[in-house]
Amino acid sequence: MVKWTQTVTAKVLGIGVLALLMTIPLMQVSGLVSERQQLRETAVAQIAQGWGGQQVLGGPVLTVPTLTQLMAVDNRPPQTLSGSESMLADELKMDVALAVQTRSYGIYTAPVFVSTVKISGQFRAQDLAQFRRASNAQWQGSKAELRLPIGDLRGLQEVSELLINGRPARFDSSADRLGPWSNVVVPIDLDALADQPIDVEINLKLAGTESLQLLPLARSTDVAMRAPWRDPSFIGAALPLEHQLDAKEFSAHWHMLDLNRSYGQHWTDAGNGLDGALQASTFGVQLYQPVDVYQRNVRAGKYGLLFIAMTFVAFFLFEVLKRLRVHPVQYLLVGAALATFYVVLLALSEQIGFGLAYTLAAIAVVFIVGGYAMAVLRARRAGLLLGGVLGLIYAMLYGLIAAEQYALLIGALVLLVMVALMMYLTRRIDWYAYVPMTAGPTTTGSASTEPPVPPPAIMERS
Template identity: 80%
Template sequence: MIAWTQTVTAKVLGVGVLALLMTIPLMQVRGLVGERQQLRTDAISQIAQGWGGKQVLGGPVLVVPTLRQVAAEGQATPRWQAGSASMLADALKLDVAMAVTTRSYGIYTAPVFVATVKLGAQFRAQDIAEYRHASDAPWQGGKAELRLPIGDLRGLQEISDLRVNGQPTRFESSADRLGGWPNVVVPIDLDVLGDQPIDVQISLKLAGTEALQMLPLARVTDVTMRAPWSDPSFIGAALPLEHAIDASGFSAHWHLLDLNRSYGQHWTDGDAMTAALQASTFGVQLYQPVDVYQRNVRAGKYGLLFIAMTFVAFFLFEVLKRLRVHPVQYLLVGAALATFYVVLLALSEQIGFGLAYALAAAAVVVLVGGYAMAVLHARRAGLLLGGVLGLIYAMLYGLIAAEQYALLIGALVLLAMVALMMYLTRRIDWYAYVPTSTEPPAAIMGQS
């Protein structure tokens, strides 16, 4: 009586176990991709250290010192406590023109920019008078400041013009922060200005890496931005009302009201504003469409599926043509297939993903096809398996390229492969003895 371990069913289960074992090198490859991604992130951080990181730019905020009475526990006489009150402008307009280049650190590159910004902000006299008297803590107007939040002060290259009510002035450094971002400040004396409106005009150059975002720090905020970058990604709390993108670059226009954000026109230093301010940023990220690591990750997600499909192809030749393939030979084929992802990662960092994919796939197809000729003792079988493997890699590339339809295409391909396997194995006796190379050959696959 033939042992169950020598049946075709047992062979199928053994091949399945071998395919699952191949998840170990695939997981190692995925870890390698993550490691290379981290190296790229570190390289971008190095570029940003000398140039300026992801930038955030707001409008000027009027910050006024306050003095309020606080009842102290156990004391009959209240004590005075110093604080501050912040007030936003009535209108804020920013015109931003970005000059974009790329900088390299080793083999890694990142888009960097220099933004020429023209900023205008107006504080209404009515608002100043209203908030001065409406606050529960009296304003101490003699030491007020106009604070301009900037995400990374290392990128502040030039301030070509700064005027408050038409009078030229200059920024001073400050240890205070607004929403977690550092500030540059302009001291002003509200006692001298009285309840006059405040008009602020600023021209500056701000350098940064990968992204530039704005803060809607006014009752009405208008931002116009343009750059010679054809792959912008609009990010943050608001999308542009209008935008145009072509091969020469993009332009975009935002228009936001105070009703579009989660905080009002004024607050005191006791209010928790950091999270609300950070959640209100909006702007653009200079997207790099050829992200080799993202594509390597997506290719690796289908690794087990395509190793299993290749093993199935070997198994079908083994059963239908009554050949014999040893488990070690399956493992060697699986190792070659797993090596594809390492070669793809290494080449794509140097020559781009498309060409790297073609070279890595061709190398593995030739390697596995040639090995199949030797293992199956049939040149035609080796060529056919190589062609099948080439078709599999072509389908994988289609899945990687079709970002939005990858799941649909993958599901249809999987369904077609299962249907094909069911058709080819419809007459196999799964209890039969595993074929040997000394037995007479069965009918060819097309006649099974």
């Protein structure tokens, strides 16, 4: 009596279980990719440690110390509460030119830059008078200061010019912060200005790693930026009004109003959600690296199970249609070779780039699996054909990885075609038939006493 486990259907189910088992090494490879990506992030942090991290730069903010008289309670003498109030400029213009280079830490690289920034801002006299009248506290105008927020002070290389109403001044360090960012400050005497406007001119050099974001700290903020980098990623609260890209550089222009942000021109102290509002208003550019090997390795791994299953299906079709037989251990060995492809791809791509690494890893696995198929199926033509099918599969996988925006569409069409092809090739298979045995070599002089194993039954057309 024929056992159910000897049917073609049982073989298909067994192959499916083997394919699912291959998710274990694929998950291990995915974890390895994440680990290597974390090592790269650690290397980038080491580069930023001595150069300057991801930078944020704002315009000058006028901060005035205040004294508030509290009402007497229970016959106690009145108390005086010290604080501060800040106001923003009416106009702010920033001209930013980035000089970009790539720095390495071991095998890892990161784009770094030195930005030459020209800042000009104006505080109107009528705004100063209005905010002073609207304040419930006493302004200490002689102790006011202009603060310039900077994300990472380690990157501040030079302040070549600082002019306040045409007179040179000098920044000092400060422990005070604006939101999450540090400040450099310059004292200013509002009482001596006698309700005059304040014009500020700043020229500086600021170094950083991977990204530069700006703060719209004025009623009207106008920013022009340019850099020799062909793959900018514009990030933050606002996209540029206009930008130009070519093979070597980009330029961009932003214009923001106070109406485009969630905080006003004047506030008392910090808090009340101001930190979050300031962070949400940043905008700028990230020096995007489109050839990031880890992103592509992650995307390749997502299709790992699909392509292992497709390779197993190709072996199964040869096994059934050519009346051969492949042992489950041989399927596992083929699956192990396919999983090893992703480890080799990761290791090589860190050294020689993703495209060349993918080509070399795919060629190696195609030759290994194709040669093994020749031995297992005992047919050179079958091995060559399976090797060609596997090469075609890797070519399709690379197309899916390269087609970032159309990967889902291409993958869906490929999957549909493969399912249709499998249905066409297996349309005449009797799934209740015996599993075929591989035909052995003939022996001269004696006849085998074993009865021949019948081939899979073929359903007749009606």
